Amino acid sequence: MSWADTILQGVLLGGLYALFAAGLSLVFGIMRLVNLAHGDLIVLAAYLILVLVSGLGLHPFLAVLIAMPLMFGVGWLLQSYVLNRTLGPDILPPLLVTFGLSVVLQNGLLQAYSADSRRIPAGSLETASVAIGPFNVGVMPMLTFASAVAVILILNRVLYGTELGRAFRATSDDATTAGLMGIRPNRTFAVATGIAMAIVAIAAVFLGTRANFDPTIGPARLIYAFEAVIMGGLGSLWGTLAGGVVLGVAQTVGGAINPEWQILAGHIAFVLVLLARPRGFFPRAVD
Amino acid sequence: MALLETHGLTAFYRDFQALFGVDLTLEAGETIAIVGANGAGKSTLMRSISGVLRNGADQILFDGRPIGALDAPDVMSLGIAMVPEGRRLFPSLSVEENLLIGRYGRAMKGPWSLETIYRLFPVLKERCHTPGTALSGGQQQMVAIGRALMSNPRILLCDELSLGLAPIIIKDIYAAFPAIRASGASIVIVEQDIGQAMKVADRLYCMMEGRVTLSGRPAELSREAIHAAYFGVHA
Numbered sequence: 398m399s400w401a402d403t404i405l406q407g408v409l410l411g412g413l414y415a416l417f418a419a420g421l422s423l424v425f426g427i428m429r430l431v432n433l434a435h436g437d438l439i440v441l442a443a444y445l446i447l448v449l450v451s452g453l454g455l456h457p458f459l460a461v462l463i464a465m466p467l468m469f470g471v472g473w474l475l476q477s478y479v480l481n482r483t484l485g486p487d488i489l490p491p492l493l494v495t496f497g498l499s500v501v502l503q504n505g506l507l508q509a510y511s512a513d514s515r516r517i518p519a520g521s522l523e524t525a526s527v528a529i530g531p532f533n534v535g536v537m538p539m540l541t542f543a544s545a546v547a548v549i550l551i552l553n554r555v556l557y558g559t560e561l562g563r564a565f566r567a568t569s570d571d572a573t574t575a576g577l578m579g580i581r582p583n584r585t586f587a588v589a590t591g592i593a594m595a596i597v598a599i600a601a602v603f604l605g606t607r608a609n610f611d612p613t614i615g616p617a618r619l620i621y622a623f624e625a626v627i628m629g630g631l632g633s634l635w636g637t638l639a640g641g642v643v644l645g646v647a648q649t650v651g652g653a654i655n656p657e658w659q660i661l662a663g664h665i666a667f668v669l670v671l672l673a674r675p676r677g678f679f680p681r682a683v684d
Numbered sequence: 685m686a687l688l689e690t691h692g693l694t695a696f697y698r699d700f701q702a703l704f705g706v707d708l709t710l711e712a713g714e715t716i717a718i719v720g721a722n723g724a725g726k727s728t729l730m731r732s733i734s735g736v737l738r739n740g741a742d743q744i745l746f747d748g749r750p751i752g753a754l755d756a757p758d759v760m761s762l763g764i765a766m767v768p769e770g771r772r773l774f775p776s777l778s779v780e781e782n783l784l785i786g787r788y789g790r791a792m793k794g795p796w797s798l799e800t801i802y803r804l805f806p807v808l809k810e811r812c813h814t815p816g817t818a819l820s821g822g823q824q825q826m827v828a829i830g831r832a833l834m835s836n837p838r839i840l841l842c843d844e845l846s847l848g849l850a851p852i853i854i855k856d857i858y859a860a861f862p863a864i865r866a867s868g869a870s871i872v873i874v875e876q877d878i879g880q881a882m883k884v885a886d887r888l889y890c891m892m893e894g895r896v897t898l899s900g901r902p903a904e905l906s907r908e909a910i911h912a913a914y915f916g917v918h919a
Contacts, residue, residue: 563785567774574772576756577734577765579789579835 402532403653404646409534411645412542413607415638416600417622418629419548420593422637425626427569427589428484433495436619437502438594442468442601443610444510447517457519457602464598472594476587484586499615506612517605541603545641548596549634555592556634565589624667630677639678643670687712687870688733688764688839689745693752695725695732702728704894710839715861715871717885719878721914724891726874727769730843733872734766735759746839761789765837769844769874771828773816780812782827786834794836795867801830804860822853829860833869840864842873846880858884878910892916 421435432438442464449460479498483490525536556562564585568575572582604610604618624644629636644663651662670677688710695703703725710716718726731737733744735756744752751759760766765786773782783798802809805826811819816827825845832840846854854877861884865871875881881888882902890898890913898905898913 560784560788563777563781564788566776566781567785567788570774570776571772573736573756574768574774575785576736577760577768578785578831579757579760580785581757 399653400650403649405532405534406538407646407649408642409538409542409645410649411625411638411642412538412545413600413603413641414621414625414644415545415641416541416548416596416603417618418625418637418641419545419552419634420596420600421619421622422626422629422631422634423552423596424590424593426632427565428586429488429569430480430484430491430586431488431495432480432593433492433619434498434502434615435495435597435622436617437499437506437615438468438471439597439601439604439618440506440610440612440615441471441502442594442598443517443605444506444515446598446602446605447515450517457517457606461598461602464601465595468594468598469591472590472592472597473587475594476590477583480590481583481586499619503612503615510612512611512613514609514611515605516609517602519606523606537603537606541607544599544603545638548599549638552592552596552634561588621663624663628667628670628677630680632681633677633679636677636679636681640670685748686710686745687714687747688872690729690733691743691745693729693732693739693743695728695737695739697728702894703732706891706894706896708889708896708899710870710872712838712870713865713868714886715865715873715884716887716889717873717875717881718889718891719875719881719910719914720891721876723893725894726891727843728894729891730766730769730841730872730874733759734764734841757789760835763790763792763835763838764841765790765832765835765839766841767825767828767832767843767845769847771821771824773824773827773831775815775817777816778813779808779816779819779827782816783808783830783834786831787836790835790837792836796833796836798834801833804863805830820853821849822856825849825853825857826860829857829864833864833867837869840869840871842871844874844876846875846877854880878914890914 417439421432424430424432446457446460446464449455449463450457480491483494522536526533527536556565564580568580568582568585575582621644625640626637628640628643643666647666648659648663652659686709690706690708693703693706706729720726732739735754735758739752741750741753746762777785783801807823808826845857858880873884885902888900888902888905889896890910892913898909
């Protein structure tokens with residue numbers, strides 16, 4: 398049963414990648430903004446949760462509830478005062494600014510917390526597992542995957558069932574005409590980035606309890622998130638989950654064959670998916 | 685006091701001046717039409733009033749209040765809704781969602797709601813869950829009008845309603861206007877079709893090269909005078 402077990406672990410790991418990717422996908426879908434600092438913002442949120450856990454003695458899941466509104470605020474301010482100024486017909490300014498932000502965040506965290514690798518302690522949950530049929534499944538990986546599904550369900554409900562979601566989609570279609578409806582694109586974007594950062598806080602708690610992290614691991618998380626979004630097809634959140642699962646399974650299977658192949662196997666899977674389906678599994682965006 | 689007034693309204697696209705001192709009034713309950721050839725400044729005038737283009741604050745008065753410098757969401761929340769040229773429906777929204785978004789910035793109680801708009805344009809109800817841009821041009825124009833009405837505006841700005849539509853469809857669209865007038869909205873219509881404009885409007889403004897060249901009640905204006913004001917030459 399070991400192969401089936403490996404694949405199951407990979408599927409659950411895909412939930413973590415989907416969490417990395419959901420916020421990126423939301424922001425890109427609404428404002429065509431590629432946030433190169435997304436991975437570093439995940440790491441920032443992980444340190445924030447670590448401080449709440451080790452400083453105040455909170456349980457990680459309680460800390461994440463505090464970190465979510467704080468990260469929403471970070472996203473709102475970042476979009477309102479920095480990123481909105483970079484948006485325009487030229488796609489280069491947002492790339493340059495978020496790349497710079499990535500460098501600033503990495504070095505700021507290095508200055509504040511040193512290069513030592515850290516981990517968010519989650520007590521007995523770290524090693525808890527339950528037997529499902531022939532498999533022993535970790536509780537944390539299952540919670541990760543369940544959170545990813547819940548985040549995507551809620552995001553879809555917001556996008557397709559609320560006034561805010563209609564405003565997101567209308568602004569994404571045509572910002573000038575959205576203005577005629579009373580929508581302020583810049584405020585809508587600030588709320589979207591705020592939501593993306595609240596999701597980043599959820600991703601961060603699972604990143605930080607699952608494995609060690611240090612200030613430099615952000616860019617690699619960004620690449621996993623990108624690969625999940627692109628394999629899934631731009632604009633589809635369920636596609637992002639599927640992309641995350643493919644990436645997770647490829648890495649886990651690759652790692653089971655030879656630990657050196659773990660990361661490479663994920664990238665190879667990404668290339669193969671793009672060769673077979675250049676627009677991803679569930680392309681929605683027309684452009 | 686007029687509901688809407690412009691005084692010496694000027695508008696620019698960077699260095700290019702598109703309006704050269706336009707004076708216009710709209711009384712409460714009135715329908716006015718603005719006619720003119722391509723490039724006369726009609727759409728620029730609509731974009732200025734709706735706040736898409738910013739102007740000097742005192743150049744546009746709404747209920748006596750200077751609104752020329754406000755942006756589009758602010759103008760819209762005061763009760764001036766626009767049906768933009770080319771309809772501009774949101775492709776990722778269904779017909780019903782396109783209508784609902786019309787009240788995003790101004791959820792005002794009044795005669796217009798989803799129900800009354802479906803009564804005005806029954807064909808939209810049958811297709812309420814299809815994407816807005818999957819409809820025919822005429823039906824899309826109905827959605828665009830309904831979307832603007834959803835905010836229960838005091839002034840409805842309609843830019844080139846007949847653009848690209850067959851004459852029979854244009855007739856259908858204008859058939860809705862008596863009901864819209866009866867609901868209390870004042871209406872500004874931009875048209876290239878002079879005949880249609882004269883039928884629907886209480887007063888007519890003719891524009892050429894960024895200026896008003898003629899205005900008056902349709903019955904008092906001769907075809908020849910309009911022709912001269914429209915093309916700048918005597919027929």
